[in-house]
Amino acid sequence: MAKILDRLLLFVYSLSIAILSVLAILLLTDTVPFSLSSLEEDKGLFIATIVVSAILFLISIRFFYISIRRDRRSLTSIDQRTEYGDIQISTETIENLSYKAASRVRGIREVKTRIRITEAGLDIMVRAMVDGDSSIPALTEEVQKQVHDHVEEITGIPVSYVSVYIANLVQSPVMKSRVE
Structure with missing residues (x-):
């Protein structure tokens, strides 16, 4: 509105x-x-x-x-043809699927995703923060696998590349204990 x-x-x-x-x-x-x-x-x-x-x-x-003028960014979608008709999946839907898959990985916080459509398939860029308690290479590999598998399984669109950018560590609040 x-x-x-x-x-x-x-x-x-x-x-x-x-x-x-x-x-x-x-x-x-x-x-x-x-x-x-x-x-x-x-x-x-x-x-x-x-x-x-x-x-x-x-x-x-x-x-x-x-x-x-029309907002072109919000109109982008991926079109597929099946024997029953045409299917259009918006890039926003795929971004939300990527967000959901990346957020499920333990240790990952504050996720943002971007989608780029290429000839080979989808390029998915994930930007996240980590809690600092887990190995970053293991976390990023798990995020890549989860996002890749989840998006391909749900949409049927091939994912060619998943890149993960770790922006920072999330600082958890420090609780001071009271001694009486």
């Missing part, structure tokens, strides 16, 4: 700026008759006003384009 409101506000803003800048350009170039005697006397101010109006017009065109 917020995205739609933002796009609507951006559309209204860009349209109003475009109209105002075109009106300013028309007034300053004497296309529309109107007396701007103080502006006509100072040539520097006159040129600066035209330049600012033209820049605002170009910016408003860019904003207008942004407000009406």
Whole structure:
């Protein structure tokens, strides 16, 4: 809902700026008759006003384009054809499956995943933090195996590569014991 409101506000803003800048350009170039005697006397101010109006017009065109274009990133999916029909699986679904598989590994915390579609299959990038109590090479190998197997089993799409990036250690809170 917020995205739609933002796009609507951006559309209204860009349209109003475009109209105002075109009106300013028309007034300053004497296309529309109107007396701007103080502006006509100072040539520097006159040129600066035209330049600012033209820049605002170009910016408003860019904003207008942004407000009406579709968000391509959210539309990406993987299409498969079966004997019964077509199947489309969004990359967001695959990212969530990867997240779920990586989060199941003991010692892994704060997981983020990214998917890239290649000719060979899916490239899955996992970014995580570890608790520091387990071997990092063993953890990353387990994450790779879990993510690879889970995504291939659930989606039927081949996974060509799983990379794991360990960002940091999670600091567990230290509890001080009370001595009485």
